Amino acid sequence: MKNIWHLGVVSYKDSIRKRILWVFLIFSLILIVFAVALEVMSLERSSVFDKTAGLEATGAEATEEKMAKDMGIASIAIFAVLILLFTASSQIPEEVEGRTLYTLLTFPIRRRYYVLGKFLGQLLVVLTIVPAMAVILYVALFLKYGTLDAVMLKGIYALVLQLAVLASVSVMVSTFAPVNFNIIFCFILFLAGHTTGYIGTAARETGVLPAKWALTLLYTVIPNFEYFNLSSELALKTNVSFPYLLSVTLYALVYITIMLTIAAAVFRDRQV
């Protein structure tokens, strides 16, 4: 089991040194700061909240803060996904092409531990870049609005789970597919994962049986990334309940387990 950690650390070191990661990271930090600093609302401020309740924020300012948070979180999500796609998709193919895998597989490590190590490496990448971007967002929001939002922390947590699910899919695909296919497939999956609601609705409403089956299958198989999306709760400063976070975590764990089980099964018989 220690081998999983050692493999994960090397995988992490390999990913974190890639230039494209740093390019995306710098762009994301610029965008986050820009999103917060930009004066979105130029309309006259009108009161939305009851002043007698003692609230100081005007409606325009509250909307500005909401949009800044939305854009900030969205920037983190988009760039984290891009970074993850480029790092996770290349892990195994690069080792096959670079032939470091030849030497590695002659050591006493189980192939499934190799796969788990690769996933762990990508998880460590997520746990590095997302907190880094989140800290910048928090600092920027605090400097602009003087607020520290605890609900946003839950949103960040849900985002990390979402990225972990995506990482597991990418690692699974990388056990048999080349890098380009992996990047495109996972990006499409990421987009599709935010539209599973529509797929579910279409599956229920269609009368064509093969289409119903196909859509139901897609709805079941495609990860429901909207489940991890807490942007409306963030916007309304609604508290996210612990049972909801637990259910999101369990969903992520089950999906990741399935993906890594498939990855291990495929890689067990992979010839290099």
Next chain:
Amino acid sequence: MSRNVVVRTIDLTKVYRTFWGKTHVRALDKVNLEVYEGEIFALLGPNGSGKTTTMKLLLGIMFPTEGKVEVFGKSPRDVEIKKDVGFMPEESYLYRFLNADETLTFYANLMGLDRTERKRRINEVLEVVGLTEARRRRTREYSKGMSRRIGMAQVLLKDPKLVILDEPTIGLDPMGAREIKDVTLELKRRGKTVILSSHLLADVQDICDRIAILHRGNLVTTDSVENLLTIEDTWEIVVRNLREDTRRRVEQVIREGGGELQSIGHPRESLESLFLKTIKEKDIRG
């Protein structure tokens, strides 16, 4: 005298197929081999003869289409026997962002070595391969010879019973090649079994006990170097300080005895030994 069989292949066949399942290349065709404990065994053959395929099958990173491979009596896919098998690939494919120390630490960790043992072995193998001074340099800065030495270091780190070397001397200068050959002979001296593949025949002839020649996936011959290379009906006599009149009398005796004198003259030193001697003398003189 019975000898322990370390590696055995039984009708080993490997067929590469296209995506649609059609036979693309028959890389190995019913190859039967045995490699005995403590010998240096060479797989020879031109490019595409099946040497690398055989090695990958012995290592368990590729699987036979038909037939069987046994390493220490078990399948090479068995994780336990991998502790006893070391492999140095043709190119030392390294994690280029790690230095030598980090590379060997990574491999030592995979071996499950504890901290003390890990440090001891790493220091030892770096000393053996002559990379102690360069241990903190990233491997992407290494020359070909240095990369090959790190490749050998990770093999020695394991202290395996069976060592598999794929084209160990290719691309190296004569001194580098000599170092690899010396290390290989030292491995044999320590009781290890070595299987190497090469198409540099002079290097193989220097150090191997037995060889197998592959051609287009077929095993053409396998025997000891001694048996294969000895020309039975020809004698070689090497003499020092022979006077001219004695030489003429020797020639006459040969002719009278019915022998056919093939050649007589001064033997030639090998180019390798001349090169090594010259460089060494230059180093001493400074």
